[in-house]
Amino acid sequence: MPDHDPATVLSVRGLNVRFGRNAIAAVSDVSFDVGRERIGIVGESGSGKSTTGRAIMRLLPQKASISADRMHLNGEELLEKTEREMGRLRGKDLALIMQDPRYSLNPVLTIGRQIAESARLHLGSGKKDALIHARSMLERVRIKDPDRVLGLYPHQISGGMGQRVMIAMMLLAKPKLVIADEPTSALDVSVRKDVLDLLDELVRENDSGLILISHDIRMVSAFCERIMVMYAGRVVEVLSRMEDAQHPYTRGLIAAMPDPKHPVRRLNVLDRAQIEAEVGR
């Protein structure tokens, strides 16, 4: 691709996703670029944030139809790839970290085997090397006794540790783009920060791009350089700081959050009619 800028990892133009014959698009006309940076996608349930993430991974169900003017990863069009090519890409160049480690880890395989599988698949390591690699990855995600954890099953570890294991597995192949879909919403507040810091550190070290999908605009604004706010399948605005919000939806969303430092008697409620009018312009 002649127009490919090496600093851009992912470039999306005019992404549309529709489920079945549903008249309403789940994602409509979404365009953005991700460099070697951290970008956040914020929105409420049904805003299309997760669907956008999955569309990039090409992990949407059969009934979903995806169309885009362009969806380039490192200059290569993702929509033209065959399923087999995508399979090789997923986990190697593109990684997805999902919300709840209890559901995304295989319950009948030990942690060690699952991480080692990733090493064998993407790095072509032998059985023994893969296990050594898995162990060092567990150390990287600051698990204290990696040898013990290697032999445990997912139900034997805590949520925070499970999410570290997921991160270890996903970042082992040093992917160019990491999509983290609500990586901390199943975790306790005290563990959240550790997991985010860890993710940040590893992504920086690998010089990858990160898309952080969350409903929590405060967390995203503390963590990402740019914030993309989605409402009803559209991007309503792109911000670098939460305080710069202009769109009535974003402002409404921020005002609806209780803030103990600035107590109010009643919380602001979104004026949906006004937002609909603004979005539907």
Place this chain on the structure above:
Amino acid sequence: MIRVENLDVTFGEKQQRNHVVRGVSFEVARGETLGIVGESGCGKSTVLRSLAGLEGTWTGSISFNGKPVGKNRSREELKLAQMVFQDPYGSLHPRHRIGRALAEPVRSMGQGDGWSKVAEALLQVGLPAEFVDRFPHELSGGQRQRVAIARALILSPPILLLDEPTSALDVSIQAEVLNLLADKREELGLTCVLVSHDLAVIGHMCDRILVMNDGMFVDELTRDEMRLGITHADYSRELIEASFI
């Protein structure tokens, strides 16, 4: 209004023994809202479930309105405290229409069939009266939580127990539900105990906050202390720091 002394809850036996709540005592004044905050597994929900009469293994004493209540509650005692649960998807019977879900507490307390109160109960939480004929799956999460609040209030209890009432909801819907709870509390003069892991929600709703860790209260904060970020224990400081990154 509520007085709890040396509440102690243990689950399991021998090696499986798990000491969940370790001798906690607290009081809640009439009309006050007490918040209990802590991480998963700290015992906060167990305290609330013991208050509601849903746990059968506690020791210590609980009294409402000056009268001690036991593990097996009489109808009169049950009517004193009603609870709103965390998951609006799980707490309504999927095969019962909303009308039946709301009439059920009235019927089971022997106060008639309850149908006459249903329409009013729905209006009270800002839902249209036509919702009586709907099934829970025809409602959104926020609407279901409103139904759960209506169900708790239909017996006019003086005490409302809230277990993470908004953690399954979007921020904008959370704001609507919290406003509804604040309005009802003021209108009916309710005494509330709110349990949550979300300090922002607790700080917004509560007059006084107890921080719980490993079955015990480690700190007590007033609303002003919360606003200014004053804490008296390391654990609560860490919790507050981690909550507002």
